[in-house]
Every structure is written in C-alpha cells, then in structure tokens.
Amino acid sequence: xxKEIAVPEIGESISSGILAAWLKDxxxxxxxxxxxxxxxxxxxxxxxxxxxxxxLHRGASEGDEVAVxxxxxxxxxxxxxxxxxAEPGDESKESAPETLSPAVRxxxxxxxxxxxxxxxxxxxxRITKEDALAVAREGSRKPTETAQRxxxxxxxxxxxxxxxxRQRRVPLSNLRKRIAENLVYSRxxxxxxxxxxxxxxxxxxxxxxxxxxxxxxxxxxxxxxxxFFVKAAQCALEAYPEVNAYLDGTDVLxxxxxxxxxxxxxxxxxxxxxxxxxxxxxxASIEKQIIDFIDRANAKRLKPDEMVGATFTISNGxxxxxxxxxxxxxxxxxxxxxxxxxxxxxxxxxxxILARPMMYAxxxxxxxMIDGREAVLFLGKIKELIEDPTRLxxxx
Numbered sequence: 001x002x003k004e005i006a007v008p009e010i011g012e013s014i015s016s017g018i019l020a021a022w023l024k025d026x027x028x029x030x031x032x033x034x035x036x037x038x039x040x041x042x043x044x045x046x047x048x049x050x051x052x053x054x055x056l057h058r059g060a061s062e063g064d065e066v067a068v069x070x071x072x073x074x075x076x077x078x079x080x081x082x083x084x085x086a087e088p089g090d091e092s093k094e095s096a097p098e099t100l101s102p103a104v105r106x107x108x109x110x111x112x113x114x115x116x117x118x119x120x121x122x123x124x125x126r127i128t129k130e131d132a133l134a135v136a137r138e139g140s141r142k143p144t145e146t147a148q149r150x151x152x153x154x155x156x157x158x159x160x161x162x163x164x165x166r167q168r169r170v171p172l173s174n175l176r177k178r179i180a181e182n183l184v185y186s187r188x189x190x191x192x193x194x195x196x197x198x199x200x201x202x203x204x205x206x207x208x209x210x211x212x213x214x215x216x217x218x219x220x221x222x223x224x225x226x227x228f229f230v231k232a233a234q235c236a237l238e239a240y241p242e243v244n245a246y247l248d249g250t251d252v253l254x255x256x257x258x259x260x261x262x263x264x265x266x267x268x269x270x271x272x273x274x275x276x277x278x279x280x281x282x283x284a285s286i287e288k289q290i291i292d293f294i295d296r297a298n299a300k301r302l303k304p305d306e307m308v309g310a311t312f313t314i315s316n317g318x319x320x321x322x323x324x325x326x327x328x329x330x331x332x333x334x335x336x337x338x339x340x341x342x343x344x345x346x347x348x349x350x351x352x353i354l355a356r357p358m359m360y361a362x363x364x365x366x367x368x369m370i371d372g373r374e375a376v377l378f379l380g381k382i383k384e385l386i387e388d389p390t391r392l393x394x395x396x
Contacts, residue, residue: 361383
C-alpha cells in the first residue's frame with residue numbers, strides 16, 4: 001500500500017510554500033510521525049511529518065514551490081527494502097541524485113539546483129561540479145517575483161556581482177526575501193522617527209530575585225523581563241491608542257485590542273510570533289507563551305498564522321548585548337519598541353550618585369501617524385510602569 005505525502009494546511013493565509021529540504025533520503029525507511037521534509041513559507045519554516053511508516057519515495061525536488069494539498073511523495077507501507085517507485089517519465093529526476101558526486105551534491109544543496117535540468121559533460125554523461133555551478137549561475141540571473149516587486153519599492157541589494165573560487169553564492173530563503181521586502185517597504189513608505197529613554201531596572205530585578213523561586217514552583221516557568229515589558233506596553237497602548245493604530249489609505253484604523261509581536265532570532269532569520277489579546281494574559285501565561293514560541297521556533301514548528309495579527313512589536317536586542325538600536329516597524333504597524341542590554345551606570349537618585357542597572361529603550365514610530373509628544377509620553381509611560389511595577393498589578 002502506498003500512502004501519499006501531501007503538503008498540509010499550515011494557516012488560513014497560506015496557500016503554498018517552498019520545499020526547502022528533504023530530511024530523509026529517497027528510499028529511506030521512515031517511522032510514522034518522523035519529520036521527512038521542511039516546508040518554508042514567507043513567515044516560517046515547518047517540519048512536516050510522515051503520514052505513515054514505510055519506505056520514502058520522493059516526488060518533488062528541493063526548491064520546488066508546492067501548493068497546499070499537493071502530493072510531493074509517497075510512503076510504501078508494505079516495502080521492506082529500498083525500492084524505486086517513480087512515475088513514468090520521472091526516472092532521471094528521481095535517480096539523478098543517487099549518481100551525484102559529493103562536490104555536486106554540495107552545489108545542488110547550496111544553490112537549489114534541480115539535477116534533472118543539468119546537462120552532464122562528464123564521463124558517461126555524469127554531472128560535474130562545473131555543470132551544476134553553470135546552472136546555478138544562470139538561475140541567479142533570472143528575474144524573480146521578489147526582484148520584480150523590489151523594482152517598484154527599491155532594490156533589495158546591490159547589482160549581482162561575479163564570484164570567484166573563494167566565494168559562494170547562496171539564494172535568499174523565501175523567509176529572508178519577505179523580511180527584506182517588508183523592511184524596504186516600511187522604510188520607503190513611512191516617516192520613521194526614533195525617540196529614546198532610559199529605564200532603571202532595579203525594581204523589576206528586585207521583584208524577580210525575591211519571587212523567582214516561588215513563581216517557578218507555582219507556574220513551572222521562570223519570571224523574565226519580557227512579561228513586564230509586554231504588560232507595560234499593553235497599558236501604554238491603551239493609554240495612547242494612536243500608537244496601536246495604523247494608516248489605511250486616508251483613514252486611521254484603530255485596534256480596540258492589543259496583540260504584541262515578540263521578535264525572536266532563529267537560524268532561518270527573524271521570526272515574530274504574536275501574543276494575542278495581551279489584556280487577557282497574566283505574567284505566567286506570557287512567560288509560558290514566549291518559552292513555547294522559542295522551543296517551537298528552534299524545532300521549526302511555528303505556524304504561519306502565529307506570525308500575523310500583531311498591533312505592536314517588541315524587539316529585545318539586549319539578549320545579544322546591543323546597547324542601542326533603532327528598530328524598524330513592520331507594516332502595517334505604526335511603532336516598535338526596542339529593549340537593550342542592562343548595564344550599571346551612575347545615576348542621580350535623591351541628590352546622590354548611585355550605580356543602578358539601566359536599560360536604554362527606543363521607540364521607532366511613523367511620524368505621519370504619531371506626533372513627537374505622544375511618542376515621548378508613550379515611552380515615558382512604559383518607563384514609569386517598569387520603574388514602579390506595582391502599577392502594573394494595580395492597573396494604574
């Protein structure tokens with residue numbers, strides 16, 4: 001019996017993706033539920049599990065664009081050996097990878113070259129490294145949909161340059177292309193301004209030190225800084241609703257709810273999963289959600305629908321040691337908050353110079369939508385709530 005491997009439903013807004021990589025060789029024996037390929041969309045990369053146990057027979061190549069519901073391979077549930085089960089006319093496509101040298105395999109993997117489209121010039125028609133590189137170079141010259149869109153919003157990069165033997169050319173991932181497009185579009189379509197403040201983290205750090213053990217014991221998760229900033233941002237957005245709104249043509253669309261994107265770094269690039277309806281969440285719920293996002297981002301299990309719907313975003317460059325930055329809002333959002341590294345600095349407290357753990361905070365906003373006064377007051381509200389976190393608990 002042969003079980004079809006179909007591209008699964010991965011979100012309401014997603015109809016297709018890129019088969020980024022096969023995780024199992026053609027003819028390999030796989031277990032039911034074992035991840036067999038990675039599907040890359042413009043929002044996330046997902047591992048897709050095998051629908052049954054048996055022998056894998058691929059039906060699509062790495063780099064192919066595949067639609068939801070499309071069959072990309074089959075599982076032979078009755079076969080006990082490694083067999084070939086290609087459709088008529090697919091022999092060259094299926095068998096070609098098995099005859100490639102390690103050098104050619106590396107070029108194919110790095111450049112997304114389809115071996116079936118390469119004419120081999122080696123002995124007995126075998127594909128050489130130079131044959132694969134020639135096809136890769138030719139493919140890099142062809143205009144893509146992303147490049148065509150970029151021509152109307154601005155080039156994503158400098159013109160393509162020739163490479164030498166000490167360089168290698170790797171195509172941008174679908175996710176990276178979308179990030180690049182969004183950032184270029186955001187910069188070119190908005191009037192961005194950044195305002196800064198610095199926050200004394202003493203009170204939050206004292207609360208964490210005093211309650212971290214009991215919090216962890218009761219909720220099964222540690223109390224981090226992000227939950228304080230998420231709740232502070234929620235309160236500030238409710239106090240200054242224009243920061244939670246965005247321009248839609250000649251109208252202003254106000255969001256009467258707060259959903260906050262939390263920027264995370266992954267091996268595939270920047271991911272920003274969304275904590276929905278923050279007003280309904282407590283600190284423990286937020287911390288659990290963030291840990292869950294991190295774990296599933298590393299395992300490539302975040303769903304595309306979890307990346308959309310944010311009304312505001314928080315980016316924490318401080319985890320990498322960043323002292324100061326000017327983050328870019330993601331359209332259609334109007335603003336983004338940047339957190340940074342906590343460092344002890346001398347500050348004046350009650351006419352005394354004391355060493356305090358301080359953090360620079362940055363708010364980048366669309367000046368077409370928000371005046372400087374509101375932006376400064378919004379960031380000041382966050383500073384006020386973090387420096388006196390009891391206000392978060394009392395709703396002040």
